[in-house]
Amino acid sequence: MTVTLDGLPAGATVTTSGQAATRPRRRLDIGLLAAGAYLTVLLVAVLWPAALAPGDPLAADPRNVLSAPDSGHWFGTDNLGRDVWTRVVHGAGHSITIAVAATAIAVGGGVLLGLLAGLTHRVADETLSRTLDALSAFPTLLLAMLFIAIVGPGTVSLIIAIGLVTLPRHARVVRGLTQLVRRCGYVEQAVTFGLSRPRLVLRHILPNAIGPIPVLAVIGLGEAVLIAAGLSFLGMGPQPPSPEWGAMLSEGRNYLHVAWWMTILPGLAVTATVVSLTVLGRHWQRRLDGRQR
Amino acid sequence: MGRVQLRAVLRRVAAGVVVLWVAATAAYLAVLAAPGDTVDTLIGDGADTPQIRAAIIAEWGLDRPALLQYLDYLWRLAHGDLGRSYLLQRPVAEVIGEQLAPTLILSLAAATLGVLLALIIAAVTAGDRRPWLRRLSSGTELLLVSTPPFLIGLVLLSVLSFRLGLFPVAGDAGPRALVLPAVTLALPIAGLLAQVLRDGVDRALDEPFVLTARARGLREGVVLARHALRHALLPAVTLAGWLFGTLLGGAVIIEQVFGRPGLGQVTLTAVTGKDMPVVLAVVTLSAAVYVVVNTAADLVSLLVDPRLRRS
Numbered sequence: 001m002t003v004t005l006d007g008l009p010a011g012a013t014v015t016t017s018g019q020a021a022t023r024p025r026r027r028l029d030i031g032l033l034a035a036g037a038y039l040t041v042l043l044v045a046v047l048w049p050a051a052l053a054p055g056d057p058l059a060a061d062p063r064n065v066l067s068a069p070d071s072g073h074w075f076g077t078d079n080l081g082r083d084v085w086t087r088v089v090h091g092a093g094h095s096i097t098i099a100v101a102a103t104a105i106a107v108g109g110g111v112l113l114g115l116l117a118g119l120t121h122r123v124a125d126e127t128l129s130r131t132l133d134a135l136s137a138f139p140t141l142l143l144a145m146l147f148i149a150i151v152g153p154g155t156v157s158l159i160i161a162i163g164l165v166t167l168p169r170h171a172r173v174v175r176g177l178t179q180l181v182r183r184c185g186y187v188e189q190a191v192t193f194g195l196s197r198p199r200l201v202l203r204h205i206l207p208n209a210i211g212p213i214p215v216l217a218v219i220g221l222g223e224a225v226l227i228a229a230g231l232s233f234l235g236m237g238p239q240p241p242s243p244e245w246g247a248m249l250s251e252g253r254n255y256l257h258v259a260w261w262m263t264i265l266p267g268l269a270v271t272a273t274v275v276s277l278t279v280l281g282r283h284w285q286r287r288l289d290g291r292q293r
Numbered sequence: 294m295g296r297v298q299l300r301a302v303l304r305r306v307a308a309g310v311v312v313l314w315v316a317a318t319a320a321y322l323a324v325l326a327a328p329g330d331t332v333d334t335l336i337g338d339g340a341d342t343p344q345i346r347a348a349i350i351a352e353w354g355l356d357r358p359a360l361l362q363y364l365d366y367l368w369r370l371a372h373g374d375l376g377r378s379y380l381l382q383r384p385v386a387e388v389i390g391e392q393l394a395p396t397l398i399l400s401l402a403a404a405t406l407g408v409l410l411a412l413i414i415a416a417v418t419a420g421d422r423r424p425w426l427r428r429l430s431s432g433t434e435l436l437l438v439s440t441p442p443f444l445i446g447l448v449l450l451s452v453l454s455f456r457l458g459l460f461p462v463a464g465d466a467g468p469r470a471l472v473l474p475a476v477t478l479a480l481p482i483a484g485l486l487a488q489v490l491r492d493g494v495d496r497a498l499d500e501p502f503v504l505t506a507r508a509r510g511l512r513e514g515v516v517l518a519r520h521a522l523r524h525a526l527l528p529a530v531t532l533a534g535w536l537f538g539t540l541l542g543g544a545v546i547i548e549q550v551f552g553r554p555g556l557g558q559v560t561l562t563a564v565t566g567k568d569m570p571v572v573l574a575v576v577t578l579s580a581a582v583y584v585v586v587n588t589a590a591d592l593v594s595l596l597v598d599p600r601l602r603r604s
Contacts, residue, residue, distance in 0.1 A: 141542030
């Protein structure tokens with residue numbers, strides 16, 4: 001008897017877990033709202049940092065070094081007496097620019113290579129696909145480091161390095177979809193109507209092959225922020241005194257025992273950015289999935 | 294194993310070898326394509342004397358046709374000759390070999406911890422039995438996956454070492470020094486793996502065989518462990534390559550945070566000192582291990598899941 005009682009609610013799970021896919025949407029709305037709010041503030045910080053922090057991110061105050069968060073400096077000050085809040089706000093521009101530029105390279109290059117691989121015939125496709133496979137075989141961080149070792153550290157090499165290492169996944173998605181789309185009836189029909197090849201690709205294949213790319217790009221943006229923070233933490237990105245987040249974390253690490261706010265608070269900005277982008281991306285993906293079903 | 298299976302196995306192995314070859318070539322081309330003189334690139338910040346220049350030209354065969362250089366490079370690589378570090382004036386294999394152990398220990402500890410944590414989390418939170426717990430854990434997982442691993446390390450360091458004095462701040466003396474780095478490296482892994490495993494368990498719970506198991510009167514725990522979790526492990530196995538990459542890339546940063554010796558330290562010194570042979574070796578080796586791990590994972594799924602063999 002206990003067995004049946006045990007089994008019943010568990011049996012009910014089977015049916016409710018199917019609904020669970022749609023139900024969390026209502027719950028996640030709070031999360032989505034918070035993510036949207038944070039990203040709005042972030043956008044303001046990127047476009048007009050003075051609105052949130054009118055001070056100079058590089059202004060040192062030797063009489064007020066390593067002071068804990070209070071009403072005057074509500075993120076505290078660093079080892080040179082610079083206001084950490086001002087630096088975090090102004091650093092958003094650096095960090096987000098790097099991530100956006102890197103993602104643009106990854107998406108642009110990925111779409112181009114994916115289309116190329118998907119449209120060409122066996123040998124070229126095989127070569128491209130294997131090269132992409134090989135690129136994915138390197139751990140992301142190490143591949144980016146190889147690139148930076150060759151061209152030297154700095155903002156531009158950081159952007160290109162992150163763009164290159166995150167490119168293969170976009171290329172792979174586009175390649176797969178291109179191969180599907182080019183076998184579709186409407187494409188074959190367009191071919192029989194004698195549509196020129198460039199127009200065929202631009203008008204019919206491309207729009208249908210890049211469906212999931214915007215969502216991937218939003219989630220990839222978060223990952224780019226993470227990789228950028230890691231690499232510049234290691235000193236491979238923008239150099240001090242630039243208030244880029246990873247560089248701030250790297251500087252703060254040496255003062256962790258006396259001033260946790262120098263590290264943890266800029267770090268939370270990174271985490272909040274990545275969480276918000278991921279929440280946004282997943283929500284968007286779920287909506288797309290819902291529409292396709 | 295029948296002939297069909299053997300052919301499937303051989304195909305995976307061949308694909309792995311091809312990827313490995315392309316990866317080695319890509320790394321090699323990256324160095325050749327570097328702006329400036331190849332000899333300068335290879336020396337990096339190392340001592341630059343006419344003797345060393347002559348040695349580099351001889352070792353890399355830079356005075357010979359490009360194709361021969363390339364074949365020579367592959368030949369040396371295939372024989373485990375990773376070249377020479379001009380910055381440290383020592384064979385690369387020696388440098389890496391010395392520092393392999395600390396990184397291996399850290400990675401193994403982190404991988405074990407991460408996988409165990411993920412299994413426990415997935416088993417406890419799968420299904421609809423405890424919705425609040427599930428919500429809590431998926432929120433935590435999102436947080437763990439979205440936080441730079443080194444920040445997790447810095448937070449742990451700040452609270453547990455500096456505030457509470459529970460663990461040493463730096464170094465690799467004794468197992469106590471291993472705890473924080475291993476936990477730091479394990480948490481993001483556990484976060485992602487738990488998501489994948491729970492999804493898998495959820496999907497398995499919808500399958501008819503779970504209904505059959507329940508109808509046979511098996512307890513829910515047994516259904517979960519013996520039927521659902523085992524089913525969910527398969528897609529998780531394909532993450533083995535990703536796991537490895539995360540461990541190695543993570544170790545580079547985490548070793549830096551906790552002042553531990555290891556491959557991370559070697560890599561970082563090599564990158565900042567432009568010690569190309571060392572960087573090249575680390576990158577190529579990591580790709581090689583990734584390919585081996587991935588191929589092994591493919592073969593394991595092939596052996597474990599009869600459905601894959603048939604297709």
